[in-house]
Amino acid sequence: MRERLTVLVLACMTLIAVSHNVFAESQKERNLNGFWVETSGRGVLAIDGDMATFSTTGDLKADDRYQVELNGNEFTLLRSKNSSTFNKAMTATIDWNEPVLSFNNNRYRFIPAPEIKAAELDGYWAEETKKGNTLEIRAMQYKNQASRYDFYWWKVNTGYASYQHGVDKDVPLNIVNGFVFTNPNLSDAYRHYAIKREGDTIYYVNSNGARWSETKTKTLREYQPPKGFRDMTGVVNQYQ
CATH class of the missing domain: 2.40.128 (Lipocalin)
Known part of the structure; x- marks a missing residue:
């Protein structure tokens, strides 16, 4: 009986840990969604789920589009058929305390865009x-x-x-x-x-x-x- 209880407790703890990790990952994905402005004025990266576009205004329908992959703190842009700005897969490590997406040896640095009314x-x-x-x-x-x-x-x-x-x-x-x-x-x-x-x-x-x-x-x-x-x-x- 005691062994069964121990197994049950361990199973519950594992489930809680897995649920926490899944929640944390989904929260990170939500934090990525939106507009990221390039700090030297090159344009805007607009992210929506597993898709991103690069344009001058943040147009989610822009032709210059990419697939998005998030693995822990690593964010990757993968080329698609119409990609034009980045000619290969680009990966950035994100500091969630001060989010920055930096690609191509810091040539492109994106930060979350403010909303000015x-x-x-x-x-x-x-x-x-x-x-x-x-x-x-x-x-x-x-x-x-x-x-x-x-x-x-x-x-x-x-x-x-x-x-x-x-x-x-x-x-x-x-x-x-x-x-x-x-x-x-x-x-x-x-x-x-x-x-x-x-x-x-x-x-x-x-x-x-x-x-x-x-x-x-x-x-x-x-x-x-x-x-x-x-x-x-x-x-x-x-x-x-």
């Missing part, structure tokens, strides 16, 4: 960066559910005591899948992606690989150049 963008955002003697200020005002924006900029050279400035008004904007940004009036391939959000700051990369961030502000960021600095905007524009 249009209404959240409406209002004022700004960024200020300095490299050497050059100070750059960017200020944005998103309007009408982020369907348009005004872009103000200043470029200040403290070494030459000069600056340039400009503004682009009512620039059309379209948000795809919550993180892909395009100008609906342009037919070229330029677009930019939100790749991360931390509090009131959103980090972006464009299709040319340039990165920047924008932080929410209560009012429009304005800049007053130091007294005596020369406005070189018109002079520079003559040579462009």
Whole structure:
């Protein structure tokens, strides 16, 4: 009787362990589903179960598609008939605490895409960066559910005591899948992606690989150049 009870207990423990492993694997598969944005602006990997596509916007119907295999922490993309970006099977090891899919010797690094709602963008955002003697200020005002924006900029050279400035008004904007940004009036391939959000700051990369961030502000960021600095905007524009 005691032996039967021991066998029964061991069988139950084994069943629980197997069930836990199956649940953990299915949870990992669910965590993979969705959009993964490439951190240098190359495009989007959209994963749905055992299938994935690579495109500029996360189109699950894109022709560039792959089979997905998940084995523990190893994620593999297998080529299919219409695969074009990756010419062989690609495998990445995933750190589930900070998910990154890295392929082709880190040439492609995908992270889970944030979801930015249009209404959240409406209002004022700004960024200020300095490299050497050059100070750059960017200020944005998103309007009408982020369907348009005004872009103000200043470029200040403290070494030459000069600056340039400009503004682009009512620039059309379209948000795809919550993180892909395009100008609906342009037919070229330029677009930019939100790749991360931390509090009131959103980090972006464009299709040319340039990165920047924008932080929410209560009012429009304005800049007053130091007294005596020369406005070189018109002079520079003559040579462009």
